[in-house]
Amino acid sequence: MSLTSDPPLAPAAPAVRPDYASLTVVPVRRPWRWVAVAVTAVLVAQFGHGLLTNPAWEWDVFARFFTTETILKAVWITLQLTFYGTALGFALGVVLAFMRLSGSPFLRAVAFGYIWVFRSIPLIVQLLFWFNLAYLYKELTFGVPFGPGFFTFDTVGLVGAMSAAVLGLALHQAAYAAEIVRGGVLAVDGGQLEAAAALGIPRLRQIRRIVLPQAMRSILPNAANEIISLFKGTSIVSVMAIGELFYQVQVIYGRNGRVVPLLMVATVWYVLLTTVLSVLQHYVERHYAKGATR
Amino acid sequence: MSTAMVEVRSVHKSFGSLEVLRGVDLDVRAGEVTVVLGPSGSGKSTLLRTINHLEKVDSGWITVDGTLVGYRRSGDKLYELREREVLKQRTQIGFVFQNFNLFPHLTVLDNVVEAPVAALKRPRKAAVAAAEKLLARVGLSDKADAYPKQLSGGQQQRVAIARALALEPKLLLFDEPTSALDPELVGEVLDVIKDLAASGTTMIVVTHEIGFAREVADTVVFMDEGAIVEQGPPAEVLDAPRHERTRAFLSKVL
Numbered sequence: 001m002s003l004t005s006d007p008p009l010a011p012a013a014p015a016v017r018p019d020y021a022s023l024t025v026v027p028v029r030r031p032w033r034w035v036a037v038a039v040t041a042v043l044v045a046q047f048g049h050g051l052l053t054n055p056a057w058e059w060d061v062f063a064r065f066f067t068t069e070t071i072l073k074a075v076w077i078t079l080q081l082t083f084y085g086t087a088l089g090f091a092l093g094v095v096l097a098f099m100r101l102s103g104s105p106f107l108r109a110v111a112f113g114y115i116w117v118f119r120s121i122p123l124i125v126q127l128l129f130w131f132n133l134a135y136l137y138k139e140l141t142f143g144v145p146f147g148p149g150f151f152t153f154d155t156v157g158l159v160g161a162m163s164a165a166v167l168g169l170a171l172h173q174a175a176y177a178a179e180i181v182r183g184g185v186l187a188v189d190g191g192q193l194e195a196a197a198a199l200g201i202p203r204l205r206q207i208r209r210i211v212l213p214q215a216m217r218s219i220l221p222n223a224a225n226e227i228i229s230l231f232k233g234t235s236i237v238s239v240m241a242i243g244e245l246f247y248q249v250q251v252i253y254g255r256n257g258r259v260v261p262l263l264m265v266a267t268v269w270y271v272l273l274t275t276v277l278s279v280l281q282h283y284v285e286r287h288y289a290k291g292a293t294r
Numbered sequence: 295m296s297t298a299m300v301e302v303r304s305v306h307k308s309f310g311s312l313e314v315l316r317g318v319d320l321d322v323r324a325g326e327v328t329v330v331l332g333p334s335g336s337g338k339s340t341l342l343r344t345i346n347h348l349e350k351v352d353s354g355w356i357t358v359d360g361t362l363v364g365y366r367r368s369g370d371k372l373y374e375l376r377e378r379e380v381l382k383q384r385t386q387i388g389f390v391f392q393n394f395n396l397f398p399h400l401t402v403l404d405n406v407v408e409a410p411v412a413a414l415k416r417p418r419k420a421a422v423a424a425a426e427k428l429l430a431r432v433g434l435s436d437k438a439d440a441y442p443k444q445l446s447g448g449q450q451q452r453v454a455i456a457r458a459l460a461l462e463p464k465l466l467l468f469d470e471p472t473s474a475l476d477p478e479l480v481g482e483v484l485d486v487i488k489d490l491a492a493s494g495t496t497m498i499v500v501t502h503e504i505g506f507a508r509e510v511a512d513t514v515v516f517m518d519e520g521a522i523v524e525q526g527p528p529a530e531v532l533d534a535p536r537h538e539r540t541r542a543f544l545s546k547v548l
Contacts, residue, residue, distance in 0.1 A: 189395075191391060191393055192395060194395065195391060195395035198346060198348060198387075198391075199385070199389075199412075199413060199461065200383075200385035200409060200414075200461065201408065201412045201413050202378065202413065203381070205412045213399050214398065291443060
């Protein structure tokens with residue numbers, strides 16, 4: 001093919017370039033956003049209005065029970081269950097996590113088996129098992145494995161309802177904590193351990209000083225989730241007739257029939273304490289963000 | 295008695311079915327700088343990592359300052375050392391990584407102080423004083439309280455060098471110390487290494503910087519496919535290589 005005619009001439013450039021900098025900028029209008037805001041505002045207002053004016057909420061009953069001694073004691077038991085469940089659960093979880101990361105296939109398999117079993121059994125089923133431990137094992141003996149025993153405890157006396165509950169929550173929590181900790185450790189760049197090893201830093205210190213503080217960055221958001229869900233999960237313990245928040249609330253409304261305001265008592269306490277945990281999470285995360293640019 | 299700081303004897307190492315070191319012999323005399331050149335995958339980094347036992351050798355042996363690395367001889371047996379003993383040996387051998395591997399959650403000062411305190415049980419005060427001197431030596435006194443990610447790559451690598459020096463090692467190993475740096479930052483790191491060379495530190499440097507090798511090396515080692523092809527003074531290996539493979543490599547990188 002050949003060119004049979006001259007290419008068209010380029011249009012002449014405008015003589016003077018306009019000065020855009022002196023013009024006023026008009027932002028984009030977003031009318032639909034205003035519609036959405038209006039609709040949402042009406043719905044929120046309706047909900048708030050209902051809370052305040054619907055007599056069925058019985059706010060006077062709520063106010064009467066919110067800080068009674070029974071409820072405060074119950075809140076305290078809920079906090080204790082959460083604290084021990086978290087502390088023991090994460091302590092065991094860290095051990096399990098490092099077992100799963102160990103070079104020994106046996107330790108890896110045992111940790112994997114533990115996590116598999118305890119993640120598979122619903123918490124409520126497990127709690128009932130622990131509650132009935134005395135049925136399975138009448139006595140607990142400490143001594144040489146398969147050999148003579150030194151101390152013997154009556155299982156019913158040793159594993160009361162409260163310790164059975166803590167045990168159940170902690171063992172359940174450990175399975176999840178193990179995976180969260182393992183995930184955090186795996187997220188730390190391999191070069192970190194290598195550098196620590198090349199510097200001759202002792203093994204335990206490599207983990208405590210170099211790996212875990214960095215792993216905390218990815219462990220914390222998940223751990224906070226777990227702690228909060230354990231905190232609310234303590235309400236399951238009510239099946240064991242332990243006087244935690246939800247159980248006590250049930251007892252009270254069973255007596256006086258004021259179901260809704262008493263459920264609100266429990267709800268507000270749960271929300272309040274979860275808020276405290278969330279604020280704590282924020283500060284702990286900030287602490288472990290040292291040196292991070294993101 | 296040998297004057298060798300490092301002796302490497304018929305070292306073999308495989309990763310799965312891939313043989314990365316096929317019988318390497320190398321001697322490094324005290325106070326000398328050895329630069330290891332070679333294409334990617336030639337086994338030069340692996341060789342360096344076997345010298346401080348980050349990689350275990352499959353066969354052969356290595357000594358540093360007359361001491362067997364990673365093993366203890368008793369009679370006609372070699373006993374593998376416990377991790378604690380290996381860690382102790384490594385305090386004598388500084389290692390500088392391609393990717394710096396500084397501890398991001400510790401300040402620059404704490405990065406340098408960590409090993410003397412944790413591995414050598416030095417009092418923190420003395421370690422801090424020594425660390426401040428080392429940071430001055432690499433020109434980063436004003437960055438002691440910064441975190442690694444606030445520094446440029448070149449500055450980070452200089453901190454990593456100070457961190458390795460904090461253990462007062464007999465031997466320094468550099469694994470491509472400038473390969474992760476922007477070209478304009480390479481010079482400041484090489485200057486620090488040159489300075490160390492001038493002060494008589496025994497070093498093995500794996501690098502692609504031919505100019506640095508020519509200027510600083512006492513011995514240049516050229517590796518290919520897991521073996522040493524030739525070694526000698528830079529004037530010989532770089533300017534009059536005897537092997538075709540060396541010539542081909544140098545013609546591509548020069």
